[in-house]
Amino acid sequence: MRTNGIHANLSSDFVLRKFAGENESNNMKKLLVANWKLNPQTLNEAKKLFKEVSNFKIHDPRFELVICPPFSYLSSIVSHKSSVIGHRSLVKLGAQDVFWEDKGAYTGEVSAAMLKNLGVEYVIIGHSERRRWLNETDEMINKKVLTTLKAGLKVILCAGEPLNIRRKGLVAAKRFVKNQLQNDLKNVSSFKFQVPRLIVAYEPIWAIGTGRPDKPEQTAEMAKFIKDVLGAMFHVSRFPEAEPRRKASFQRGKQVRYPEGETAFSYGAGGAGKFQVLYGGSVNSGNAEMFLEKKEIDGALIGGASVKPKEFGKIIKIAQRLS
Ligand code: 13P
Numbered sequence: 387m388r389t390n391g392i393h394a395n396l397s398s399d400f401v402l403r404k405f406a407g408e409n410e411s412n413n414m415k416k417l418l419v420a421n422w423k424l425n426p427q428t429l430n431e432a433k434k435l436f437k438e439v440s441n442f443k444i445h446d447p448r449f450e451l452v453i454c455p456p457f458s459y460l461s462s463i464v465s466h467k468s469s470v471i472g473h474r475s476l477v478k479l480g481a482q483d484v485f486w487e488d489k490g491a492y493t494g495e496v497s498a499a500m501l502k503n504l505g506v507e508y509v510i511i512g513h514s515e516r517r518r519w520l521n522e523t524d525e526m527i528n529k530k531v532l533t534t535l536k537a538g539l540k541v542i543l544c545a546g547e548p549l550n551i552r553r554k555g556l557v558a559a560k561r562f563v564k565n566q567l568q569n570d571l572k573n574v575s576s577f578k579f580q581v582p583r584l585i586v587a588y589e590p591i592w593a594i595g596t597g598r599p600d601k602p603e604q605t606a607e608m609a610k611f612i613k614d615v616l617g618a619m620f621h622v623s624r625f626p627e628a629e630p631r632r633k634a635s636f637q638r639g640k641q642v643r644y645p646e647g648e649t650a651f652s653y654g655a656g657g658a659g660k661f662q663v664l665y666g667g668s669v670n671s672g673n674a675e676m677f678l679e680k681k682e683i684d685g686a687l688i689g690g691a692s693v694k695p696k697e698f699g700k701i702i703k704i705a706q707r708l709s
Contacts, residue, residue: 415448416678416705417585417662417685419480419542420692421510422455432459433466438695442702444476449709450685451702452508452542453692454480457496464505480508480542483516486529498537508540510687512570514591524569531570531584540583542664542687543570545612549592556604560611563588567615574619581620585662586612587687593667595690600667602676602683609663609682616661671700678708 420439426432432455444451455463464479485495501509511534512527527543534541547562567586574581588608593600600608665677666687677683685705691697 415450415684416709417450417452417664418702418705419452419508419510419587419664419685419687420454420698421482421513421666421687421689422453422693423482423515423689424456425693429459429462432456432463435693435695436463436466439692439698439702440477442699444702444706446706446709447476449476449702449706450478451476452478452480454482454508454510457481457483460501460506461504478507479505480510481506482510482513484509484511484530484534484539486526486533488533498534498539502537502539506539508542508585509534510542510544510587512566513544514546514589514594518591524566527570528572532573535574535583538583540585542585542587543567544587544589544666544687545570546589546591546593546667552590552592556607559590560608563608563612564615567612568619571616571619582660584616585664585684586616587664587666588612589666589687595668597668599669599673599677600665602673602680605665605677606680606682609665609680609684612663613661613682669701671697671704674701674704675708678705 422432422435426435436453436455439451439453453463460479460481481496481501483496484498484501485492487495488497488499498509509530511530512522512524516522517527531541531543545563545566547559551562552559571584574584588605590600592598662684663682664685664687665683666689668690669677669686669688670691674686677686686701688698688701691701
């Protein structure tokens with residue numbers, strides 16, 4: 387894709403939807419991602435859980451639900467998915483990790499192409515549990531992000547500070563998260579048209595699985611900060627004054643010329659408002675609304691509550707109401 391001329395392929399559905407104003411209002415669509423982690427213990431339980439979750443009424447097509455089971459259940463769940471809920475289901479599948487190489491002598495690893503071939507659309511990358519227990523470094527995470535974007539899958543990049551940093555205050559936490567994002571997203575700008583496939587999940591480590599979620603106001607401030615960081619990294623809104631004219635051209639299906647180095651995504655109304663930032667860390671049916679009602683927070687990445695169907699069902703209801 388050229389970045390300094392007429393972008394002939396910009397009439398894709400995706401770009402048109404972006405320019406037609408989808409996601410512009412405060413009623414941005416909400417995204418719920420269920421991270422099952424190392425649960426449940428048997429395939430039968432996994433199928434049952436998937437069926438229960440999929441059976442919740444999803445009536446708003448703007449709401450998106452992504453289920454991320456362990457690798458070992460993915461292919462069975464893909465087959466199960468079409469038999470229990472049909473292809474028209476709005477439930478999407480995600481993986482909890484990926485490897486950065488496509489093939490070769492890498493025992494135990496799974497490639498982005500393998501996931502894509504299975505029907506997976508999202509990949510969680512850089513979860514703090516992997517950073518902690520498997521010593522995943524920013525460098526490894528960066529390679530995973532690049533490979534996954536290149537494969538055309540959506541990345542859910544996790545970032546978040548440990549408790550000792552947060553104790554120093556939100557400014558210190560922001561600095562920590564910015565540093566993670568800059569390291570994890572190195573060279574992503576060379577995939578400019580993939581940037582809309584990038585979602586960041588802000589998961590303060592101290593809030594994960596502890597029953598002590600972040601304060602929604604502080605999460606909203608962090609989410610806005612993350613969007614600003616991404617905006618600066620990907621040159622969003624450098625020419626905001628040109629936006630209305632370009633948007634109108636897109637709505638008429640016309641091609642638009644972009645200045646060197648800029649992309650269609652960069653001109654989305656609201657600029658950095660286009661990036662999706664989720665919150666994760668002890669989200670449950672009692673607190674989900676406080677996070678999801680914030681316009682800066684585009685959804686949630688949920689661990690424990692996502693494997694409890696009743697509880698998760700309540701969160702789905704809340705998220706749809708707010709979408
Ligand atoms: P909990 O919802 O269990 O706190 O986990 C959050 C998380 O790590 C999601 O990826």
